[in-house]
Amino acid sequence: MVGGAPRPGLPVRGLKGIVLLIACALVILPFLAVVSTSLADQQQVTESGGYVLWPDRPNLDSYRAILSGGVVTRALTVSVGITVVGTLLSLTCVTLLAYSLSRPGSFLHKPVLLTVLFTLFFTPGMIPTYLTVRQLGLLDSYWSLILPTMVGAFQVIIMRAFFQEIPGELIDAARIDGANELQILTRIVLPLSKAVIAVIGLFNAVAYWNAFFNAVLYINDTEKWPLQLVLRTYVVDNAALGVDTADIAGTVMPPAQSLQMAILVISLVPIALVYPFLQRHFAKGMLIGAVKG
Amino acid sequence: MATEVETPPAAPAGGAGPPRASASRPRASRWARFGRDRFLLLLGLPGLLVVLLFNYVPLLGNVIAFKDYQPYIGIYDSPWVGFRNFDVIINGDPAFVNALTNTLVISFVQIVVVFPVPIALALVLNSLLSERVKRVVQSILYLPHFMSWVVVVAIFQHMLGNAGLLNNFLRAHDWATVSIFGNPDMFLTLITSQVIWKDAGWGTIIFLAALSRVDVELYEASAVDGASRLRQLWHVTLPSIRGVIVLLLILKLGDVLTVGFEQIILQQQQVGADASEVLDTYVYFNGVIGGNWGVSAAVGLVKGLVGVVLVLGANKVAHLLGERGVYSK
Numbered sequence: 102m103v104g105g106a107p108r109p110g111l112p113v114r115g116l117k118g119i120v121l122l123i124a125c126a127l128v129i130l131p132f133l134a135v136v137s138t139s140l141a142d143q144q145q146v147t148e149s150g151g152y153v154l155w156p157d158r159p160n161l162d163s164y165r166a167i168l169s170g171g172v173v174t175r176a177l178t179v180s181v182g183i184t185v186v187g188t189l190l191s192l193t194c195v196t197l198l199a200y201s202l203s204r205p206g207s208f209l210h211k212p213v214l215l216t217v218l219f220t221l222f223f224t225p226g227m228i229p230t231y232l233t234v235r236q237l238g239l240l241d242s243y244w245s246l247i248l249p250t251m252v253g254a255f256q257v258i259i260m261r262a263f264f265q266e267i268p269g270e271l272i273d274a275a276r277i278d279g280a281n282e283l284q285i286l287t288r289i290v291l292p293l294s295k296a297v298i299a300v301i302g303l304f305n306a307v308a309y310w311n312a313f314f315n316a317v318l319y320i321n322d323t324e325k326w327p328l329q330l331v332l333r334t335y336v337v338d339n340a341a342l343g344v345d346t347a348d349i350a351g352t353v354m355p356p357a358q359s360l361q362m363a364i365l366v367i368s369l370v371p372i373a374l375v376y377p378f379l380q381r382h383f384a385k386g387m388l389i390g391a392v393k394g
Numbered sequence: 395m396a397t398e399v400e401t402p403p404a405a406p407a408g409g410a411g412p413p414r415a416s417a418s419r420p421r422a423s424r425w426a427r428f429g430r431d432r433f434l435l436l437l438g439l440p441g442l443l444v445v446l447l448f449n450y451v452p453l454l455g456n457v458i459a460f461k462d463y464q465p466y467i468g469i470y471d472s473p474w475v476g477f478r479n480f481d482v483i484i485n486g487d488p489a490f491v492n493a494l495t496n497t498l499v500i501s502f503v504q505i506v507v508v509f510p511v512p513i514a515l516a517l518v519l520n521s522l523l524s525e526r527v528k529r530v531v532q533s534i535l536y537l538p539h540f541m542s543w544v545v546v547v548a549i550f551q552h553m554l555g556n557a558g559l560l561n562n563f564l565r566a567h568d569w570a571t572v573s574i575f576g577n578p579d580m581f582l583t584l585i586t587s588q589v590i591w592k593d594a595g596w597g598t599i600i601f602l603a604a605l606s607r608v609d610v611e612l613y614e615a616s617a618v619d620g621a622s623r624l625r626q627l628w629h630v631t632l633p634s635i636r637g638v639i640v641l642l643l644i645l646k647l648g649d650v651l652t653v654g655f656e657q658i659i660l661q662q663q664q665v666g667a668d669a670s671e672v673l674d675t676y677v678y679f680n681g682v683i684g685g686n687w688g689v690s691a692a693v694g695l696v697k698g699l700v701g702v703v704l705v706l707g708a709n710k711v712a713h714l715l716g717e718r719g720v721y722s723k
Contacts, residue, residue: 113623117518124515125534127591134559138552150562172707198441201434208424208431213442219586220449222702226694227674228681229455232469233448252444282433311542314656318682329544336548337660357554365548372540379540380533 113155138234139144139163139362163355163363171333173364179243180310180328187247187309194252200286210213220254222254228322234319246312246327256301262292263297266381303375307312310371328368347364459692465685479692490693492668493676497547500672506685508589509646512597513639517631519598520605535595545657546592550584575661578669585657600642602636608634613651640717648705653696673697 102225146152165175178354201207202214230249265347267290275285291298313329320326334340341357355363404554436460459479473698482490488495514534525627538546548702553559553572561571608615655674671679673693681690705720 120518121522121531124595125531128538128595134553135549150566151557151563152559154559160594194441196443197437204434207434207436208427209435213438216442216450217445220445223453223454223698223706225449226691226698227677228687228691228694229452229458230448231682232455232458233452234689237447248444249448251448252441254445257441276616282437288439307540311540312660313542313544317659320679327543332542332544333660337544337551338663340623358697361548362552365545369541369543370467374548375456376537376540380536383479 135362135365139354139359139366141359143356143359151358163359164367166355167209167360167363167367171297172326173328173367174192175324176328176331177367179325181371183243183246183312183327184306184309187251188302188306190247191251191256191305191309192298195256195260195301196291196298197286199257200251200264200282200290202257203261203264203290215256217257220267221258231318240319241325242319242321243325246315247309249315250308253358256305260294260297260301263294267293299378301380303382306375307372307379328364332364332368336364401672407422432709434629436444448512455540456695457692461688463687463691465687479688480696481695482689483693487665489671489680490676493671494513497651497672500582500585500653503586504589505646505650506654507586508594509555509643511594513601513635515594516598516601517627518604526542530663532595532598535598535706537595539596541592543592543654543660546588547657547660550588550591554584563716576664578665579667581649581661585654585661588657588659589654600638604635629687636716641717641720644705644712644720647708648701651700 134152135156136317137154137156138146140161140163141153141156142160142162143147143156145157170176200219202210204210234240234245234249239248244296270286271289280288311329312327313333316330317326321332339361455469456471458469460474460476461469462475462478463469477484481487492507519528519531522531529687541549551558554572555561556571556575564571574584576620608631612634613626614625616630651673653672655672655678658670658672659675659678662675667675677690677697680686680693682688698704709719
């Protein structure tokens, strides 16, 4: 980008290097400490006073303990279920709505579009939304974690913009060949829109996985808690985690910090798994909606 | 065909220009169009229903701000009370004023301290000559954005908390420990640094995109005119991304009454309501927990309206200053 500008002097380059190095270290070091502590054994955790930057004798005891069918295991199942079902439903609804809005001049096209756009400007507020969810009988139901955030106007608009880029000749040709709307969508539009579908899907998945406050609001039954609430209770609020140690009899109970950090790591695993895919697409997907012109 | 609602947010990079006319559907009579498009409508229906159910029904639900809402008789039958629920706002109920003050202070700090960080970071990243280094740094700095607030707060607590890594280190060296969590004086600093940690890297995306469009010839011309690199930054780079900066500032302004709800509620117990109650937590504790439905709905309603007015107002100002703003007209 600096084009014809002269190369900066050494001090400037050195300063930039230091700034970026510090920035990266501030991100990486905490993760390193979290992972290391989750893998460390009792002796090292005690010696270091709680937290470890590098495990001397790494072991998976804490993971075994929390995944042996207790609270964390159950919450993990809930979170995975919500994320998978929520993402699939959300993608389906958003895609269909975006597609039906991507054909200017169709019946009721404009009022529907305005209806969707308006929600960007005025969000309904927590109390009325809570009362609606309660009125629908969704309190303490997993649907309360899925439905309210299922169709985001912004996603519809991004996807619609993408669909509108598809040459109209293609669609006209298919129609002349006798394809109906659903066939046009599945055979022509969707295959050409894989990138945007991937972006929206991954963003949805991350949002469902990370959703915390909806669960605080709508789920009172601790048996139905998703992972983020468990994380809050046992890691942020430091409540003692009752772990069933029967499965790992004969071994020393893993230290509390290791257990906590193991929960934290588990909640990060899906993000780490999708991150490379996110990386590839998201900047583009983001910018479609964000920067104009 | 009128196109004012038509303008898609943007053409994707390298896009093929405006939608072809042939993709649009010609005007026919209303019934003919209904017959022709009914299947298309049907496809959009599930999504539309969800939008109506979770955006518009609650919007109507705001009437309880003007009612003495009693859960057992329902919204419809609860008696009207006019503006009585707005009394806490009008008379300045101390708890409400505290929440409002905290919200405004936090918002102000976020605009003054947090907002410029991604811009500065983007400028540094943009001036890197090695694409590879840039990619790696970006991948690292984007990462925290994808963590939930619970994870971010947990990580901070275990790094900086009273029993965390930092204090363990200080204790091990017989130095004085620092009290960061649960310390009202530190709360603002703490949440500000959390916001920066989580989203500063992510925030660079949009500025980097804007920077990549700056015309290289401008740099060459200014270099010929003898501009130093600092002057180039001031006279070429910053003016080129001014539009984006203004746009994001306007959007931020619409959120002045909304500050990190999840983030704050996660840490409120330790630090107490005095330092950490904001409008959203006030609405939550007062309404959902306390059962003061009408009052909380009134506060939420005013908050939403103020947000809309601020965005529209700021946009107007931006237009007067010759910027494009969020939408142009």
